[in-house]
Amino acid sequence: MNVRRQHISGIAMAVTAALGLGTLTACSGASAAGNTDRFDVVASFYPMAFLAERIGGDHVHVTSLTQPGQEPHDLEISAKQTAQLQESDAVLYLKNLQPSVDDAVAQSEVKTKIDAASLTSLEKHGNEVGGHAAEHDDHENEELSGLDPHIWLDPVRYAQVAEGVGKAFEKADPDHAADYKANTAALVKKLDALNTEFRTGLADTRTKVFVTTHAAFGYLAERYGLTEEAINGLDPESEPSAARVKELEKMAKADGVTTVFYETLVSDKTAKTIASDAGLTTDVLDPIEGITDKSRGKDYFSVQQANLKALQKALGAK
Numbered sequence: 176m177n178v179r180r181q182h183i184s185g186i187a188m189a190v191t192a193a194l195g196l197g198t199l200t201a202c203s204g205a206s207a208a209g210n211t212d213r214f215d216v217v218a219s220f221y222p223m224a225f226l227a228e229r230i231g232g233d234h235v236h237v238t239s240l241t242q243p244g245q246e247p248h249d250l251e252i253s254a255k256q257t258a259q260l261q262e263s264d265a266v267l268y269l270k271n272l273q274p275s276v277d278d279a280v281a282q283s284e285v286k287t288k289i290d291a292a293s294l295t296s297l298e299k300h301g302n303e304v305g306g307h308a309a310e311h312d313d314h315e316n317e318e319l320s321g322l323d324p325h326i327w328l329d330p331v332r333y334a335q336v337a338e339g340v341g342k343a344f345e346k347a348d349p350d351h352a353a354d355y356k357a358n359t360a361a362l363v364k365k366l367d368a369l370n371t372e373f374r375t376g377l378a379d380t381r382t383k384v385f386v387t388t389h390a391a392f393g394y395l396a397e398r399y400g401l402t403e404e405a406i407n408g409l410d411p412e413s414e415p416s417a418a419r420v421k422e423l424e425k426m427a428k429a430d431g432v433t434t435v436f437y438e439t440l441v442s443d444k445t446a447k448t449i450a451s452d453a454g455l456t457t458d459v460l461d462p463i464e465g466i467t468d469k470s471r472g473k474d475y476f477s478v479q480q481a482n483l484k485a486l487q488k489a490l491g492a493k
Contacts, residue, residue: 211236214348217260219268219276220247221465222327223291225475227267229362230341234351238263240276244467246440251275257283265289265347267340272324287347294339295332297322300393325462329394330373330479334366369479373399376483381491384430386423386455388437388446391462401490406435406445424453434489436460439469458485 213236218224220241227237240256241247250273252260257279260266265287268276280288300323326332341359345352377399385396390405404426406419426432435457437446443457450457461470461478471481486492 214265214344214351215263217263217266217285219266219273220250222333222463222475223267223269226291226333226337226340226362230337230344230355230358232354232358234348234354235344241273241465243465244440245465247273247464252279260285265343267291269324269326271321287343289340289343291326291336291340292322292324295326295335297324297326298393298397299323300325300390323390323393325391326394327475328392328462328479329398330366330370331398332394334363334370337362337366365476369476370398372480373483376487376492377401377490379493380487381493382431383490384426384432385460385486385489386427386432386435386449387460388435388443389441389462391438392460401486404432406449420449420452423449427453427455431491432489433491434458436485436489438462439467440464458489460485 214231214234216227216231216235216237218227218237218239220239221243224237224239227235231237238259240252240260241250252275260279260283263285266280266283266285267289268280269291270277271292299321326336337359341355344355348355373395383400384402384404385392386404386406388406390403392403395401396403404423406423427435433455435446435450435453435455437443437457437459439459439461446457449455459471460482463475463478466473466478470478472478
């Protein structure tokens, strides 16, 4: 994915460097990534850290390169974080989502490198996924030419990644292989149940079209027979063209769309402007790139269930 962004500010970088790798939950009892008495795993951002913690349980010490509330696409890791990465037993990341992480992983000597993108299938998604053909200029087509990394929003693909991570943990830390296997099975079972909730909850709706500010929900849309129309592309902070805004307003009227969804880590200004112009409401559809106080839930599962409720309301579930 070609993401053109401004780097995080110098102040934020200084804070990040000072703090080092952010710790997560009770499994993260130390500030350094490596040299603990557990299996030390560095995760690139929340969806990867969540898998590592659920699968690793008490046997792992998980740290995240992306701080809570930080938009993961923006991440530029510090020299200190890069050094700490070298001390870890494993790194779990999603290639092509965070270029600075990809570079650091490639240059590191970490024995176990787990690329989540290699554990399931990826597809190309753009401003729309489903039955609507949108016209874009050459620049927009260039922006959207990469593979969509948002695999974790599809519970089925996320379960496939979980199974791959579990096997990697078993191989890298064989003393605890039985526990990793059991934890993976429990997580996959819960993801299967979530998939069933989405499938049944979205089976009968007044409309199948939803509008988002960020094209993060392509896999979810395909899984449940929906059409995502995105104001922006895969980059949540790109600005839509006037033609795209006009097209979306026309489409919303034709397809009975009631809601423009925005996300918690990016400004809702564009969503509210379009919604106001088109006489629509706004609501949150969370891409779960990080958990903050603004999140509608405390972990992946509770936020996904909140997403399901928001979609049911917007689509007119019967």
